[in-house]
Amino acid sequence: MGNDVLQLMDELKVDKAVLLGHSMGGYIALSIAQRHPERLNAFGLIHSTAYPDSEEGKEKRLRAVSTIQTEGIVHFVDGLVPGLFAPEHVESLSAQVTRVKEIGYQTAPQGATGAALAMRERPDRRDVLSATPLPVLLVAGEKDAVIPPEQAIGKVFTLKQQRKHTEALSELDELLRRQFGLNLSLLNSLPAEDVIEMFRFRGVIEVDNLQQAARLIEEEAYIYNEKSKVEGIDDHEKMESEDEALILSILTKSASKTAVDLSHNRKKQYVLEDGVPVSFLVELGIMSEEGRVLARKYDKFRQINRFLEMHELFDQIESSVMNPLLSHGILKERFSALATDAIRAKLLDLMGYKTQLLEFIDMEHTPKNILIRAILIWSGLVQTCFQGSLDEMLRWSLLAIFALLTAMLASRANGAQWFACGWQMAGGLLVLSGVLAACGVLPLPYGVMRTADPEISSAGARLGGLLQYPNAYGAVAGMYALERLVAAARAIARPLSAGRLIAALLPLMPAQAALLLSESRGAWLATGCAAVAAFALQRRGARLPLLLATAAPLACAAWLYRQLAAAQLAPAPVPGLLALAGSWAAALLGTLLLCRLWHSGARARAAALTATGLAGITATALAVASTADRMAAGVGTGLSRLQMWRDALKLWTEAPWMGHGGETWRSMFRAIQSSPYVGGEFTPNSTESWGSWPLDRVEESQPGTILNKP
Known part of the structure; x- marks a missing residue:
């Protein structure tokens, strides 16, 4: 929107x-x-x-979506609109209530559910x-x-x-x-x-008392406390x-x-102070006899102080090398201003800030066109960086322990069988739980990521499963699907019983459906490249069985993905379960038929290859039709990812060996980003690992955490 x-x-x-x-x-x-x-x-x-949204608010959004889908938009609007008015005004403002209801009735149910889900997932x-x-x-x-x-x-x-x-x-x-x-x-x-x-x-605010409020606003130190008086405003002016x-x-x-330490900040010190009577300012009507600067003359008060400041600076600037420059008054004034800004930037550097001088235009207050941009990168944040580095050490230590246990298990007898058993149990659990959640059968909190941004999801929802992150879930589902595909191709190549063939094919279609439902373009690309490589590395006689094993499950998975995407991965449980069961059965029966044709005569083999080609075309058409909008809208996110990696590489080159400390990217990306990033979904894990080691240089900025973490 x-x-x-x-x-x-x-x-x-x-x-x-x-x-x-x-x-x-x-x-x-x-x-x-x-x-x-x-x-x-x-x-x-x-x-x-x-x-x-709070957790309670998110649940209300889901109940609203359920009401719209089961009882219609009219019932939903009738229950929503009266709550937007004060109870005592519902009857007196009946015309307005009716008008708001009429507007709500005209809303398409799909648009209303999409808006509710988008508000639920807003960052x-x-x-x-x-x-x-x-x-x-x-x-x-x-x-x-x-x-x-x-x-x-x-x-x-x-x-x-x-x-x-x-x-x-x-x-x-x-x-x-x-x-x-x-x-x-x-x-x-x-x-x-x-x-x-x-x-x-x-x-x-009365005009005569404006000067102090204006100065506070200008100095960015006017902080509101709801229970306290506004400083500088008398009681009678409320x-x-x-x-x-x-x-x-x-x-x-x-x-x-985390609160930022601004104790080094100071109030602007003028040569002529506000509150101290100055005779010629009183005569000019800029200051009252008590020494208070009149609000309507405050700009003139600042201008006079500026003149006096430059006069003092002129007397202090002496350099034989720069005499040609300093002989001109206007250039002397500009140099004084620039030298002052350079000194301020250097002082900020010494205070632990990363400074940058930028050009800006403020025609009303100053002709300098110089803005000092300062970001705190280390002061008071060593403890935070140290904690981030410890977290990184724990993560990598856990991976090292897992690798060590894997090597120990592989060296034992029957270790490969234990690996195979664990792989099938883990893969089956991840795939089946995710697909059942997408079909509305299994309630899985945060298993489905919902968004109204077409650059993130063409269907408005992406499957994250037990991992709660669609990109990672798509990568795991893709690996599991490839492993099952190769196993199914080996089973098809040999004349096996129907029961053993079904056992080899059983997880393949749900795994392919989970991969499609994740809508992870990176996982799709990686899985596709791996599948092409697997096809090329197969012996010539084993390539066609690989295609036969792919055709029917992929076509059925694409059909199931299209049905669930149309319902934004929130169908009613019974229709969702029926769609899953039907597509699963069709995938198994189709593959069994192709296998029987493959092991028959030459004419039957030709029919099997033709059916395989048609199934592949069907799967491609269904997948492309469902994701065309996102593919067209995803150019911006792709370019943004590229820009993120460029910025991350720039950050890494600043300290390629010593590092910046833990959680580097999460805390410093705003300080180094070259332009605003499109979208909010990005995994900084690899950039985090670049800058996390060792601990002797733990510098970190605190501009905020990455949105929509991401």
């Missing part, structure tokens, strides 16, 4: 806009702010939240709010039962009385108009700087009603992140 909004902006030729999202629209606004912040001047969440985007440089407006209703106010972060407009989820949206325009003299349509037509100024300086309180603040970091 975020892509739809961007396409609409492109059609309307709107480069940047102020985006306000209500309820589910807030999730879309957060997605756009995360992936395409350059398209926004500002954004707001109206009765929405950056928090993910935690509190980091987007805390890290965005854009102005953010959060609106919450005090009595809203859908999105309670405590799920809003930072700055909140509390609407008066007992407004609920839908009613409060109509109050927003009135609130903006009353407090700011603005309306929603006007905000969309304003540039970002005008929006910032209007939200900073209009409404609740709003008449707490129900209509308007709070301005800079968003703070979420509580889930």
Whole structure:
């Protein structure tokens, strides 16, 4: 849906806009702010939240999907809409309730279930709010039962009385108009700087007392505490009603992140201090007789201080080598400013920050066009990195112990038989449990990953099975399917009884179905390459049995995948079980028939080969038809993966031998990424292992954890 909004902006030729999202629209606004912040001047969440669904909320989403599928959209809407209004207003606002219901009735059931499942799997985007440089407006209703106010972060407009989820949206325009003299349509037509100024300086704060609040906002140290007074505002300047309180603040970091030590920060020190009377400033009308700078003259106060600062710097700059440069006043001023920024960056380096000087444009406040970007990479985080390195040591030690036990078992008598038994039990458990979960028979929490992003899943759901991760599950299912395929081909090549042949073929179709249901393109590619290699390495007489063993199970697995994908891997249990049983039986019977034809005369062999070719074409057509949308939309994620690996290689080259400490990629990727990544699904395990050893250099940044972990 975020892509739809961007396409609409492109059609309307709107480069940047102020985006306000209500309820589910807030999730879309957060997605756009995360992936395409350059398209926004500002954004707001109206009765929405950056928090993910709780476990209870996820269960409610699944119950909603079940209600829509079993009882229809009308029954679902009739139960949902009254809860969006305050109980005492359901009857008095009956026309509005009916109108909202009519809108809901027009929603397609598949779209409603897809939206519910997408909201269920949405990631935690509190980091987007805390890290965005854009102005953010959060609106919450005090009595809203859908999105309670405590799920809003930072700055909140509390609407008066007992407004609920839908009613409060109509109050927003009135609130903006009353407090700011603005309306929603006007905000969309304003540039970002005008929006910032209007939200900073209009409404609740008196003009004469604005200077301190403006300075606090400018210094990014204006932190809101709901139970405390706003610093610098007198009691008589408060709003008449707490129900209509308007709070301005800079968003703070979420509580889930490690607090950053900012004790080295200091307040801006001016040559002429605020609060100390200066006679000529009083005469110019910039300062009161008590020494308080008037808000409307605060820019002039800063400008005069800037002039005095540069005058002091000019007297201190002396260099015979740079006399040609320093003989010009304007160049001397520019050099002083740049030298100051260079010294600040160096001090930040000494404090443990990784600094970078960037160019930016702020026409109102400064002509310097220099921004210091600083990211804390080690101070106070040695313990975190040390813990990450210990975790990596435990993981690799566990793998080493497993390899040692494997070697010990292989050296014993009957060790190969124990390996075969363990492999069949583990593979059968993973495959069968996953397929039964996809058919709606076996409840498997987190066994199915659901998403509304077509770049991640064309069906809206991907099978993760007991591993709870589709890519890893697809890789394991692919290995198991290949092993069973080779075993089945060997059985077909020899004249065996039907019972022994069925025993060899039994796990093959479910394994192929599990591989398809994972929708892991990497697992598909790896399995396909391995299958081609296995075919090429077979003796000439054993190649055709390999094709015969593949044909019927693969065609039936593709048909089952198409049926389950149409139901978003959430069919009713009975139809799902019938589809699994039918496709499984068809795969076994089809392979038995091909085997019998293969061991008959030449004409029967030709018929078997023809049937094999038709089955292969059918399987390919079904698989391609079901995944064409994702293959077409997956170019962005593919390029993003390539960009991730490039950034990871760059990080590795910084310390290829000494390392950065444990959990390197998870904590440092935001500091080194060259551009925003498309999608949120990426496995950093290999990049983690690059930078984890040894422990004598445990440096780590703390810009946040990877989203949707990933």
